[in-house]
Amino acid sequence: MRDRTEIDTLIDLMARLPGLGPRSARRAVLHLIRKRALLLTPLADAMTAVAASARECVNCGNVGTADVCAICADETRSNGLLCVVEDVADLWAMERSNVFKGRYHVLGGTLSALDSIGPDELRIPQLVRRVEDEAISEVILALNATVDGQTTAHYIADQLETRVALTSLAQGVPIGGELDYLDDGTITAALNARRRI
């Protein structure tokens, strides 16, 4: 048998990452061993640093390295606009578009009867409290266009509609999107929301 030691432990752990299976984990570990100084050691150090420093923002649920995240702490951002997203990956996607300059609120998932996820399992009570306490003029519900995402958006809208203006992202054909590759629901939504040129 080959040496079942640290190398196999590392392969087993790598295989538990989303997007990697046993085979790609083995490939990745061989690559890491070949690039020990350039990649393996820096990666080990970065993971150790993140394990020590990463935390959830007490205010919005974003991930950062302080109790209050850099976005919540940034005084140049607008307090009036609050963008509600399902998870931190969605927040990062919004930030990459580089167009939104307000604040965020990360729910941590969507309502799901099937998985017994109710409002209290998400950051919905905290959202209602922020709308009450902060000077928020508009809440943008940037939830995914899935059944659970839209169910969650409707629930939040019910909670907040008397307190604040509510908007959602426009639905339509993505930039560069080809009609032939879009699902019927997207085409229907884009057609229903058609604009005069």
Place this chain on the structure above:
Amino acid sequence: MRDRTEIDTLIDLMARLPGLGPRSARRAVLHLIRKRALLLTPLADAMTAVAASARECVNCGNVGTADVCAICADETRSNGLLCVVEDVADLWAMERSNVFKGRYHVLGGTLSALDSIGPDELRIPQLVRRVEDEAISEVILALNATVDGQTTAHYIADQLETRVALTSLAQGVPIGGELDYLDDGTITAALNARRRI
């Protein structure tokens, strides 16, 4: 802007792993932060351990945690059979089939005029020396069924044919197929039906 700190460093490094791009690296890092105790810290520790201990076997080119790998050090394995593979991933694939009980020799690639890889860039001189020095009765050329793999097999066969019996894996390895993509049964069948060259 969000906190460009250890978390972003970790994402950048993860995106350099084979099979992961920027998007899957971000997903993986969020997953790691959520599973800090169960996955992130163990992974950081395993990487640190592998960075400290992993080395190439001086005899066969396998990767292990000692100067001579566990396969070369295993006295229960047959010394007479030597299986030549392109890289360590192929050796691991052979081992998973659990049918070969001889020794290995890892070339570290294939001959390639295009990439200026000649015999001396591979572990071919060491292979010739092992055949001269060790009591090897048969060399199994388990190279990939690619053009470069087969060119390399022919070159090695020319070097060794007067000194030792040479075999190759049987048909059953698909044309253009790489060992590391094959299921264990295919490898077993191909090994059992190996032919004299």
